[in-house]
Amino acid sequence: MNLQLTLAWRYLTGRVLRTTLTTFAVIFGVMVIFGMNIVLPTMMEGFKANMMAAGGVVDVTVTHVTTSAFPAEVAHKLDGIPSIRAYSASLERTVNLPPDFVDDDPARPDRISAVNLVGVEPEAARSLQVYLIDEPGRFLQAGDTNAAVISQSLADAWGVRLGETISLPSVDGLTELTIVGILPPRTRPGNEEVLVTLAQAQAMTGQPGQINTIRIALTSVDESARAEAVAAIESALGSDYQIGSLDPGSEMFASLKLGQAAFNMFGVLALFMGGFIIFNTFRTVVAERRRDIGMLRALGATRRTITGAILTEGLVQGVLGSLIGLALGYLLGALVVRLAAEPMKSFLNINMGRPVISPALVITSLLLGVGVTLLSTLLPARNASCVTPMDALRPSVAEVEYKRRAGASFIAGVVMIGIALIGLVSGNMGLIALGGLLFLGGLILVAPLLLRPIAWAFGHLLAWFYARQGIADLAQGNLTRQPGRVTVTASATLIGLAIIVALGGMTTSLTGMMGDLLHKTLGSDYLFIPPSIAVWNSDMGASPQFAARLREVEGVEAVTSLRFAAGAVNGQAVSVLALDPQTYPQVAGLDFTEGNEAEAYAALASGRNMIVNGAFLATLGVKVGETVEMTTPNGPRPYTIVAEAMDLLNAKVVTVYISHANLAADFGRTDDVFIMLNLKPGVALEDVDAQIKAIAADYPQFTVMAGKKYIDDMMQYMNAVWAVMFFLLIFLSIPSLIAMMNTLAINVIERTREIGMVRAVGATRKQVHRMVVAEALLLAAVGTAFGILAGLYLGYVIVSGIGVMFPVAYQFPLAGVLAGLAVGLLFGALAAVIPARQAAQLQVVEALRYE
């Protein structure tokens, strides 16, 4: 074996514990990056499968830019275009189904959780595509009512045969459909289709006279002919229509992408910490091996050989750590996918498949892990190559670094912190984020000068514990004579703890806000919740009939509903939610950030006015009071922004709120997708429960829930998520433990002689042990103090960052601070265990002879 490899391997296996712990830092970083990048694509795959529009043997597909439905007459504009062989107008809709709707068996996981309801004109559809249906079944015919064609596989899932009926939720309650024909089993991915006549689909979705898709077959398929045809279609339809595939829920993708970015940040941070730890470890290693390295140099090893040997060690560790990280990352990903499957199903109606792994991800993760390790080894390796042969032969007296090179860097640090604070005041998101980094950097620069007073203060505290032993003084002196190294270590602790405290601050504030928001916007006595509360597009609503029937129930005071349509402003997709300005404030309420609540609702009723959420203002860069042009299926319409507000369900998606009347006029939608109900004062839930549930039974697309229970469920779910987050965070701070241990270990090695002296003049093993532990506690205290400080600041930054999107008040994260303190001091004590034992067990004579 190559000499460098031999040395690397022997040294690594010669200090198993430290190797394991440092490798762990790399493993952890790679694990997070790899694992999380498995989870999100898997979610997206699930999401895509749910959303996948029927492809088919079609050359061109036309939809409205907002993806909304549009008048059926639009299709006739295509008549007479010579390059079009045939076209078929349809109304297609993903219909999310309630749990166990198809199999009726709670024990079995649902295979079918949504279907695509596709309404077509039978003749036009057959002119486009051949439907293979076995006798005696048949395809749909014009004039069919309550007839459907489904695939063999869907029929099997449902347990029905030709001539039997299935039922689907519709805006008018459950609709029974008789199966008139059965297609071959579906083999393509995506939802099963239920084919009905166009009129049937329009009735079931409450969109009379509307279509949302035109499929076109061309006379020729070569490229130039296609381009010509597309141009002709575009000029016939105008710019409000788009050609290409249907891409609903692109906002949802965007918010999943955001989540992925956040987790990647987390992973990179973890790797960064890992790099830091490796750096720290290799510095220790080089210090420990000064004599060995000097000896190698004396024997004729060149500088390059030495650099190579240390880098090889880093490489071995990086490769090992990254490989293990990949394996654990896969397990983490699979675990998260399994854990998330349930909430994904119940909140978004998404079935998650197998974990998705791309080769690119594997390679990127490996490169990151190995790269960071090698990079961190670079500086120590260079330092090692600077060890001279003389270092092996001369006693190296522990150098004392009283240097005050602090001057310049202290000022730089103060300036950085100053800029960070100014950035915070500015309210600009970019500046605030930059400020966060500057603040951390500034703190690390300022730290060496603050170290002495902090160590002094904590030293007194310790002196009080270890009274009469003179140990605290020694520990304090030992620590403050190496401010550089101690700062580096304390910084590792700092970063770890800062993250805990910062996210503690964020979660405390967010939980508080969510709680408030839940009570305010969803605080009604009853909620009627569709299967997917974020992707309104795929929820089958209910006609106003449903709300009207609920209103008639004895004891009900008010019923209000949200309706949905997809719109666009300046090419940006927006969720258009409609509310009833009269009843909505009685039952629920938006959370207003800007504008007067009563005036805003009144404005909605009086014209084309809208209330928008923070995401809308931030994304489009407009202000309250401005008028924007809204793209609707009926052409552009001017809407004036009268206030900024939001509700919980639509917090993260770009959303506007308009009145029911305007939605009906401009978007042609009158179906309710979310209903809230309040009882008269003094009426108990039990009095009306049976009646309300009976009415709701006709509309199985809604889950009926008492508002209080829903809030409890949500809070519980949220708390579980936070708990997992906290656990991950504490995990993330483990590397700082290693950093501390390393610094203590170097301190012990460098002072071997000194410790021998202390022992020779009569210190007991116990006292030496305590000295090292005291030092560790001091070190931890310094890091913890800085970490909490930085964490509070960062938390504030994050919360104000979120504040740009939705209003959150900063709440002091007491739990986070306490957790940080506990973790910091615990780690201090833990880190001391091994070095303290080593120091205590030194043989006096050996230690004195140690050079």
Add this chain to the structure above:
Amino acid sequence: MSLIQTENLTKIYGKGEAAVTALDHVNIAVNEGEFVAVMGPSGCGKSTLLHLIGGLDRPTEGNVRIEGVALAEMDDDTLTKLRRRKIGFVFQFFNLIPVLTAVENAALPVMLDGVKPAEAKKRAAEWLTRFGLGDRLAARPDQLSGGQQQRVAIARALVSEPALILADEPTGNLDTRSGDEIASLLRDVTKKYGRTVVMVTHDPRIAAYADRIIFLKDGKVVDETYLERKNKDNAQVLTNVMERLSD
């Protein structure tokens, strides 16, 4: 031409008030095949002299020539190669790499020189066997006695077939019997294997194994003696010189 030649070799540690002149214009010459001992009281500059000759450290003034070539003109890499091929070192604290076995330690200089590991270990094993360690090839340093460790170190110094061996207090950390064994081994190195050895020691009994003794005091050469042959009287003579020097 002498193998080693120093010209006004001077080393000053530190600056200003705290400056220590460890070597003060030393001029010595060592011929091929000689066994030279450097003696003198503690702190007189013996180790410093050896380090400068071996190119481990740079002089403040003056020069060292090995086979007529001046070390001062060499860059770090050339100097390193010279150490690797021309010079072997033996130290008081053995300085073996703790994670390598005896044979791996002994093979280090040739492995560093690019010789294939198998071949390097074969050569190292030959030297170790000559020195009576044939059965301890795979032992780690901490499994060997002091005398054994020092023999590994001497094998390591010889494995690249250098012309010159420099030994700094090679017996300083050993008991009397092991010390005598090592000293006579070093004498064998000159007489049997034809190498040149410069050995630093303050022990007259050990110095008595050499052909010539150079006495240092306060960084200067103060005396020089040729020993005709090794006997007890020599040791007594040397003791007397040492006592005179430390007055």
